[in-house]
Amino acid sequence: MSGEKLEPHYKPSEVAFILGVTTETLRRWEKLGLLKARRLPSGHIRIPKSEVEKLLSYPPRWRNKTKSQK
Secondary structure (H helix, E strand, O other), X not given: OOOOOOOOEXXXXXXXXXXXXXXXXXXXXXXXXXXXXXXXXXXXXXXXXXXXXXXXXXXOHHHHOOHHHO
């Protein structure tokens, strides 16, 4: 290792709780390329903190409604 700091990673259930979505939604986002996740040799998925922060920076869906939808 070149002395670079390892980024924290989270379980899908933790990220789902933080974002208020289901783990199935996270899997769908990963398949669509909207979320980058790592697969461990055991097959488990881990999501980097930077991906969680990226998703948290997006405005909630209700802020994106047009006037005709309100």
